[in-house]
Each structure stands twice: as structure tokens, then as C-alpha cells.
Amino acid sequence: MKTDFSQLRFNALAQSSQQISVPVSEPNRRSSLFASHVFNDYKMLQYLTKEAISAVRDAITSGSKIERKLADQVAEGMKTWAIEMGATHYTHWFQPLTGSTAEKHDAFFDIQDGQALEIFGGAQLVQQEPDASSFPSGGIRNTFEARGYTAWDPSSPAFVYGTTLCIPTIFVSYTGEALDNKAPLLRALNAVDEAATSVAKYFDKTVTKVNATLGWEQEYFLIDKSLASARIDITLTGRTLLGHTAAKGQQLEDHYFGVIPSRVIGFMSELEKECMVLGIPVKTRHNEVAPNQFELAPVFEEANLAVDHNLLLMDVMDKVADKHHLKVLFHEKPFAGINGSGKHNNWSLATDTGINLLSPGSTPMKNLQFLTFFINTIKAVDTYESLLRASIASASNDHRLGANEAPPAIFSIFIGKQLSAVLDELEGVSLGKLSPQEKTELKLNVVGKIPEILMDNTDRNRTSPFAFTGNKFEMRGVGSKTNCAKPMTVLNTAVAQQLQLFKKEVDRLIDQKGLKKDEAIFNVLREYIKSSKRIRFEGDGYSEAWEKEAAKRKLSNLKTTPEAVAVMSEKAHVTLFEQMGVLSSIELKARQEVEWEAYVMHTQIEGRVYEELVYSQILPSALSYTNVLLDNISKINLVMEQVTDLEESAQGQLFSEINLHVQGLKKSVDTMTQARKAANKLATTSERAHAYALEVKPMFSTIRIHADQLEKLMSDIHWPLLKYRELLQIR
Numbered sequence: 001m002k003t004d005f006s007q008l009r010f011n012a013l014a015q016s017s018q019q020i021s022v023p024v025s026e027p028n029r030r031s032s033l034f035a036s037h038v039f040n041d042y043k044m045l046q047y048l049t050k051e052a053i054s055a056v057r058d059a060i061t062s063g064s065k066i067e068r069k070l071a072d073q074v075a076e077g078m079k080t081w082a083i084e085m086g087a088t089h090y091t092h093w094f095q096p097l098t099g100s101t102a103e104k105h106d107a108f109f110d111i112q113d114g115q116a117l118e119i120f121g122g123a124q125l126v127q128q129e130p131d132a133s134s135f136p137s138g139g140i141r142n143t144f145e146a147r148g149y150t151a152w153d154p155s156s157p158a159f160v161y162g163t164t165l166c167i168p169t170i171f172v173s174y175t176g177e178a179l180d181n182k183a184p185l186l187r188a189l190n191a192v193d194e195a196a197t198s199v200a201k202y203f204d205k206t207v208t209k210v211n212a213t214l215g216w217e218q219e220y221f222l223i224d225k226s227l228a229s230a231r232i233d234i235t236l237t238g239r240t241l242l243g244h245t246a247a248k249g250q251q252l253e254d255h256y257f258g259v260i261p262s263r264v265i266g267f268m269s270e271l272e273k274e275c276m277v278l279g280i281p282v283k284t285r286h287n288e289v290a291p292n293q294f295e296l297a298p299v300f301e302e303a304n305l306a307v308d309h310n311l312l313l314m315d316v317m318d319k320v321a322d323k324h325h326l327k328v329l330f331h332e333k334p335f336a337g338i339n340g341s342g343k344h345n346n347w348s349l350a351t352d353t354g355i356n357l358l359s360p361g362s363t364p365m366k367n368l369q370f371l372t373f374f375i376n377t378i379k380a381v382d383t384y385e386s387l388l389r390a391s392i393a394s395a396s397n398d399h400r401l402g403a404n405e406a407p408p409a410i411f412s413i414f415i416g417k418q419l420s421a422v423l424d425e426l427e428g429v430s431l432g433k434l435s436p437q438e439k440t441e442l443k444l445n446v447v448g449k450i451p452e453i454l455m456d457n458t459d460r461n462r463t464s465p466f467a468f469t470g471n472k473f474e475m476r477g478v479g480s481k482t483n484c485a486k487p488m489t490v491l492n493t494a495v496a497q498q499l500q501l502f503k504k505e506v507d508r509l510i511d512q513k514g515l516k517k518d519e520a521i522f523n524v525l526r527e528y529i530k531s532s533k534r535i536r537f538e539g540d541g542y543s544e545a546w547e548k549e550a551a552k553r554k555l556s557n558l559k560t561t562p563e564a565v566a567v568m569s570e571k572a573h574v575t576l577f578e579q580m581g582v583l584s585s586i587e588l589k590a591r592q593e594v595e596w597e598a599y600v601m602h603t604q605i606e607g608r609v610y611e612e613l614v615y616s617q618i619l620p621s622a623l624s625y626t627n628v629l630l631d632n633i634s635k636i637n638l639v640m641e642q643v644t645d646l647e648e649s650a651q652g653q654l655f656s657e658i659n660l661h662v663q664g665l666k667k668s669v670d671t672m673t674q675a676r677k678a679a680n681k682l683a684t685t686s687e688r689a690h691a692y693a694l695e696v697k698p699m700f701s702t703i704r705i706h707a708d709q710l711e712k713l714m715s716d717i718h719w720p721l722l723k724y725r726e727l728l729q730i731r
Contacts, residue, residue: 006621006720012230013726019224021262022324024269035279037085039078039158047077059154061209063190066154071122078158079108079120082165090120090165092128092150095181097136097594099394099483101311102171104130105164125167126152136597138590140177147174153182156308159278168308177587181485182304187582188489189303191496196349196373199499200357202506202517203369209352212492214306215472217297218313219288219341219480221329222264223727228327230722236609237602238331238396238481241700242618244708245337246724256289264294267324271296274316280309289405290338291728300346303492307485310343332406332479333399335724336704340400341480345487348472349373349495359471368518371525372502375423377473378413379528380498381466382535384490384576385411386556386567388466389477391487393564393595395602397479402542402559407465407477409559410550412537414464420538427529429522463541493582502528562689565595596689600679603692607676610703614669617720622662622710625718629655658713665706672699 027033035042044053052073058064066074082090091103110119128150135148149172156168171180178184189212196210228234233241260268268285275282281299288295301309314330321328333340349357357373360366381388389411402408415423465477478487502524509520534553539546550557558564567573569592577583583591633651679691711719 006718008230009720009722009726012224012226012722015226016224019226019263019325021266022270024266024273026269026273030272030276033273033276034281035277037160037277038279039081040279043081044077047081049073052077056154066122066126068122071126073122075120075122075125078125078165079118082158082160083108083118085160086163087160087165088163090124090167092130092152092169093166094150094169094171095311095483095485096171096179097138097181097591099181099481099598101315102130102135103164103166104128128169130171135171135179136594137173137179138593138597140173140175140179140586140590148172148179149174153186153304155186155302156305157279159312161278161312177584177590181483181489182307184489184582184587185304185307185485185492188492188496188580191580191582192349192492192499195496195499195503196357197351199372199376199503200351200369202372202521203366204351204353204355207351207353207355210357211350211352212303212488213300213348213350213472214303214484214488215298215300215346216306216310216478216484217295217342217344217346218310219293219295219343220317221290221292221331221334221341222267222294222321222326223292223329225322225325225327227722227727228329231727233609233613234327234329234334237606238329239334239399240336240724240727241606241610242613242704242707242711242721243336243724243727244711246728248725256287258287260285260287260294263324263326267321267326268294268296270323271317271320274320275313278309278312278316280313280316282313288339288341290335293339293341300348303347303484303488307483307488310484330481332394332396332481335728338728339404340406342400342406342476343478343480343482343484345475345478345484346469346472347475347488347491356471358468358473368521371426372521373499374419374468375525375528375532376498376502377495378415378535379502379532380491380494381411381413382532383498384494384573385535386558386564386570387490387494387573387576388475388487389556389558390564390568390595391490392475392477392479392482393558393561394479394482395561395599395606396481397477398559398561400479401477405462407463408541408546409564410541410547410555410557411465411477411535412541412550412555413473413535414467414538415536416468417538419468420536423529423536426522426526427533429526464537465541489582493576493580497576497580560693561599562596562686562693565592565599565689566686568592568595593685596685599689600685600692603697604676604680606700607672607696610700611669611673613721614665614703614707618707618710619662619666621718621720622658622665622714625714626655626658626662628715628718629658654713658710661706661709661713665703665710668699668702668706672696672703675699 044056048056052070055066055070056074059066089105089107091105093101093103096102108118108120110117112119130148130150150169151172153168153170158165158167160166170178170183170186172183173179192212193210197207200207200210231240233239272282272285281301282296283299284295284297286295287293298309317328330341332342351357357369358377360370389409400406465475467474467476475487475491478484505524506520509515509523510517515523534555537546547557556567558567569589574585574588577588578585629651633649633655636649636651675695679688679696682688682691711721711723
């Protein structure tokens with residue numbers, strides 16, 4: 001006899017089987033749609049005065065303030081355009097420390113002198129005061145102190161989404177501390193701009209600005225919405241807490257780059273149309289390795305805009321999926337035993353003269369410029385490897401790191417055999433000034449090897465957390481749910497400081513040692529090659545040998561989020577952020593508290609869902625099935641007129657095995673619950689987070705072992721939860 005939950009499972013499967021692809025109309029040229037809902041330069045030319053346009057552009061390039069009169073002009077033009085686009089409301093769109101976005105909608109509608117009007121002025125554009133008491137602040141503010149301010153970020157253009165004009169903003173407290181992820185990112189981007197521009201002038205004095213660029217790769221899973229709704233673990237935690245591995249998973253690798261299912265093509269087509277009108281330059285789509293796993297990637301953009309577009313994309317994905325009766329899973333590891341989802345961050349630096357500073361060149365001078373930024377990046381990552389690990393830490397990403405093509409917790413850099421050979425050769429050049437012969441050899445060596453690098457596919461080590469891939473570095477450990485602003489803030493801050501130190505040392509050699517510029521640059525780079533050598537690794541990041549080797553190299557191995565987050569408050573890291581003007585010690589400590597608290601909350605929720613699943617669904621179903629077995633054994637005894645020992649019959653053996661896992665399941669859930677309650681009583685957020693990582697979370701695996709064995713042993717009709725083979729097969 002079916003249990004209620006097993007009936008829910010079969011009903012969901014029946015509903016899912018009836019779903020068909022939703023037709024999507026396509027324009028002749030998608031480019032005709034691009035940025036039609038974005039208040040970009042072209043729209044400003046149509047709706048703003050030259051004076052207002054100039055003020056906005058100055059604010060973007062130099063950070064200058066916009067006068068109130070001009071702000072009113074911008075607001076009026078923006079309002080006129082938005083209303084023409086069908087907008088009825090406006091919102092300051094910001095990124096609180098929850099990891100997602102937030103918005104409060106206000107209507108343009110107002111009453112003045114008894115007349116109904118559409119009102120939107122410079123004051124509403126530039127600054128708002130949301131009721132922000134419930135957003136995480138990490139102790140910066142008391143809960144009853146609700147005042148927080150959002151302030152317009154003109155470098156990220158406003159856009160109309162649905163019927164709302166969305167204005168990208170930062171979010172700060174009444175006393176000025178950043179309460180979001182955008183403000184520190186903007187500070188970090190400003191820092192790397194100034195530092196990189198200063199160094200770039202060694203090679204081209206016409207450079208006046210350097211932008212950090214970002215190209216993210218968004219991986220995700222799609223499952224039928226009916227199936228997702230039938231599993232409370234997916235609904236409440238975003239992943240399957242239980243589930244026996246399907247007979248056919250990803251082992252044949254037939255899903256990767258395979259034919260995209262028709263329902264998914266429909267979803268992707270509508271998603272890409274929505275992205276086009278919102279100015280999100282999506283370009284690539286394909287099946288990923290795991291069943292029901294896919295990827296979407298855009299053209300590179302300036303990092304701040306790329307971050308905004310990624311956050312907007314995830315919201316659009318949810319809404320479009322709903323129309324197609326699908327559910328997007330952004331969790332880094334929604335299914336055990338198959339690949340998880342990341343958000344590879346492809347990062348580089350580009351000048352306002354159109355040069356990618358991490359792209360090898362065709363002349364000795366261009367190659368020296370490339371090596372300068374290439375080696376300084378390696379040095380920065382070597383110095384702050386533990387901080388970069390902390391920037392990608394989360395309860396969900398902990399499930400992903402270290403297996404199934406996801407990089408391990410140990411940070412290392414992969415640059416490929418040929419670039420490694422180049423650096424090893426440069427390291428061996430004799431000390432002191434370069435002789436003319438040595439200069440010639442250096443030029444020949446670099447020029448001779450760079451073309452080979454361009455032909456070589458350096459993107460081959462899937463276990464590397466930080467890999468050079470031809471003209472950019474790819475940070476692979478970023479989780480699919482993560483706000484890219486977090487790792488990009490750390491990386492750009494670290495590189496900015498490193499470039500400052502580099503320039504200071506080069507100038508010292510020029511001024512005090514009398515070296516020529518190129519000689520000074522090379523001498524400093526050579527020492528950096530030596531001092532940062534420990535971070536370079538070309539082998540298998542999953543191997544035990546690497547873990548031992550990394551320990552010898554004194555690289556950190558922070559396997560859990562609580563221990564990774566703990567390094568944020570180390571003196572060197574506090575100094576880094578304060579010196580670069582990115583985060584004050586108060587802001588940094590607040591973020592540490594928020595990360596610990598988020599880890600506790602996410603793990604606590606999973607623990608509670610485990611308890612609910614086991615006691616309300618798994619155990620009742622298992623006991624019901626054991627009653628069937630016992631009844632079957634009794635009937636056999638009646639027919640055969642003899643008492644059959646439980647251990648002697650197949651039914652009896654099955655009963656004993658199921659009973660063993662039932663007892664183990666109950667015991668492990670009860671143990672986990674007690675550990676959770678004990679952790680909740682600890683005094684500090686740090687203590688609670690570490691207790692959840694060390695005492696509570698390990699029990700999840702034990703619970704799963706027993707539950708998954710019960711799934712394998714029980715009859716299909718009695719099992720209450722949708723199985724992996726049912727969840728992972730979209731047609």
C-alpha cells in the first residue's frame with residue numbers, strides 16, 4: 001500500500017511527464033533587442049542635456065559628484081524614458097550581505113496641490129533611506145537602528161525590469177560603513193585602476209585608466225517544477241539531502257556538449273531574449289557534464305557591471321524557468337555523486353587604450369608588460385591565498401570543493417608547462433644589471449616562447465583553483481550561488497597593493513641604484529618569480545601527495561567555511577584592506593560575523609530538514625514496508641506449515657537489513673539533533689559555526705548512508721522521495 005508521500009511522488013512524476021516545450025518567438029536579429037531596456041549612453045543622448053550627460057560621464061570616469069540641478073535633469077530624463085517603457089515604479093537596486101539583491105518599489109505617482117502627477121527628482125535618484133533593520137550588518141548596527149542609505153552608482157546603468165525602473169546603488173549605514181557587496185567592490189576597482197595605471201605608464205604614457213574585466217560562467221541545474229515541489233529538501237535547502245546514486249549518472253559523459261533537450265532550449269531562448277533587452281551580453285550556452293546541468297556565459301565586461309549583470313541574470317533565470325514549469329538549482333552541490341556547479345570568474349586588466357595587460361604580445365616591450373602584470377598577479381595570489389580561499393567560502397560551496405572537477409580548498413596557480421619554463425628560465429638570469437647580451441637573450445627567449453603559449457591550451461587542469469588560460473586568470477572555486485563581488489573585491493585589492501609595492505621597488509632601483517627602467521623592472525620581477533614559486537602547481541590538486549606538498553610549502557588548507565572565514569581578521573588582511581581604502585577593520589569584522597552566522601543558519605536549516613524528512617517520511621515508510629515483509633513471512637509459514645527463521649528466508653534477511661538501517665538512521669538523526677542544540681548554546685558566532693562544522697555537519701553523511709541504503713532495499717512503491725533517476729532526466 002502506498003504512503004501519502006509516495007503518492008505525492010508518483011503524482012509529481014505523472015504531472016512532469018505531461019510537460020511540453022513552451023514555444024518562444026525569436027526576432028530576426030537578437031542584436032536589435034540589445035539594451036533596449038537600459039538607460040545607456042544612447043538613451044542619455046536622447047533624453048538628457050549635454051551638460052547632464054557630461055556630469056554623468058565625469059562621475060563614471062573620475063568619481064566626481066553630480067550637482068543637484070544636474071541630478072534633477074538626469075532624474076527627469078530617466079523618468080520620462082522609463083514611463084515610455086511601461087514603468088510605473090522605481091527602486092534602488094542593491095546588494096545587501098545576504099548574498100542576493102534587494103529592492104523596495106516606490107511609485108512615480110504622487111499628489112501635489114491636489115493634482116495627480118508622476119514625480120521623480122534628483123533627490124530620489126541619488127539617495128534613498130530604506131527600512132534596512134533586518135539586513136545583516138555583522139554588529140555594525142543594532143536591530144532597532146533601521147536607518148541605512150542607498151546611493152546611486154552611475155557607473156552601472158539603470159534599467160527597466162518589468163514595470164520597475166531599477167537604479168543600481170550601494171548600501172551604507174547611517175555612520176557610513178558599507179553594508180553591501182558593491183561598495184567594497186567599487187573601492188577595490190578604484191584601487192586597482194590607480195595602481196595598474198601607474199605601472200602601465202612604464203610601457204605607454206598615454207594610458208589614463210585600467211579596468212578590471214570579468215567574464216563569469218554560470219553553471220546551474222534544471223529540474224521539473226513539479227518534481228522540485230515534491231521534495232522538501234530541494235524546496236527548503238536548494239539541494240537533495242538524501243538520494244541513492246542513479247545507475248546511470250554522468251559516467252558515460254554523454255550529456256556534456258550533447259543535444260540540448262527541447263524544454264531546455266525553450267527556456268534558454270526566452271532567457272537569452274530577456275538578457276538581451278536588459279543589456280546582459282550572453283553568448284554561450286551548452287550542456288554541462290552532469291545530467292540536467294547547463295552553463296551560460298557572457299562576453300567580458302567591466303567587473304562592476306559584470307557583477308550586476310550576473311545577479312540580475314539569476315533573478316531572470318528563476319522567473320523564466322517558472323514560465324517553462326522548470327526549477328533552477330543554483331546550489332553548488334544539489335546532487336551527490338555528480339559534478340557540482342561553479343561560477344568560474346575569468347579576470348583580466350584592460351587599459352583605456354584597448355590593451356589587455358594579461359595578453360602576451362608580439363614585441364619584447366609588450367612581453368615585458370605582459371610579464372609585469374602576469375607575475376605581479378601570481379605574487380598577489382601567493383601573498384593572500386588564504387584570503388582568496390575565504391572569499392569563496394560558504395556552507396553550500398563546502399559540499400562542492402575538492403571533487404568532481406571542482407578545485408580543492410588549497411589555493412594554487414596553474415600556468416601551463418610553457419609559461420612555467422619561461423619563468424624558470426627568467427629566474428636563472430644572473431643577478432645585477434643585464435648585459436647587452438643578456439638583454440638580447442631575454443628578448444629572444446620571451447618572444448620565442450610566447451607564440452607557443454598562444455598555441456598551447458593551458459586550460460587543462462580542472463583541479464586548479466586559479467589558472468592562467470591564455471589572456472586571463474580563471475578563478476574556478478567561486479560557487480554558483482556566490483556574488484562575484486566578494487572574490488573580485490579580494491583579488492583586485494590584493495593585485496592593487498602588489499602593483500603599488502612593485503612600482504615602489506622599481507622606482508627605488510631606478511633612483512637609488514641607477515638602473516634603467518627595463519633593467520629595474522626585470523630585476524624586481526625575477527625576485528617575485530622566486531618568492532612566489534610555492535603557489536605554482538601543475539599536478540593533480542586532488543592527490544594526497546599534493547596535500548602533503550602544500551603543507552611543506554606552507555600553503556593553507558582551509559577545508560571548512562568557519563576556518564576559512566577566520567583568516568579574514570588576521571592582522572595582514574586587516575592592514576591590506578585598510579591601506580587600500582577598501583574595508584575598514586569594522587567593516588571587515590562585520591563581514592566575518594555575517595559569514596559565520598550565514599554558515600550556522602544554512603547548516604541549522606539542513607539539520608532541521610533532515611529531522612523532518614526522516615521522522616515524517618523515511619521512517620514511517622520503512623516501518624510500513626517491514627510490516628509487509630513480516631506479513632509475507634507469516635503467510636509463508638502458514639502455507640508451508642512450519643516456522644521459518646527470519647535469518648533463513650530472503651524476506652527475513654531483507655527485514656533484518658532494513659531494520660538495521662532504520663535503527664542506525666534514528667540514532668544518527670537523534671545524535672545530530674543533540675549536537676545542533678548544543679551548538680546553539682555556545683556564546684559566540686565563531687564558536688557556533690565551528691561546532692556546526694565539526695559536530696553537526698559530519699552527522700549528515702551518516703544519516704545519508706542509512707537513508708540511501710533504505711532507498712535501495714525498499715520496494716519502489718513504498719519509497720516516499722523522488723529518486724535521482726527521476727529528478728535528473730528532463731526530456
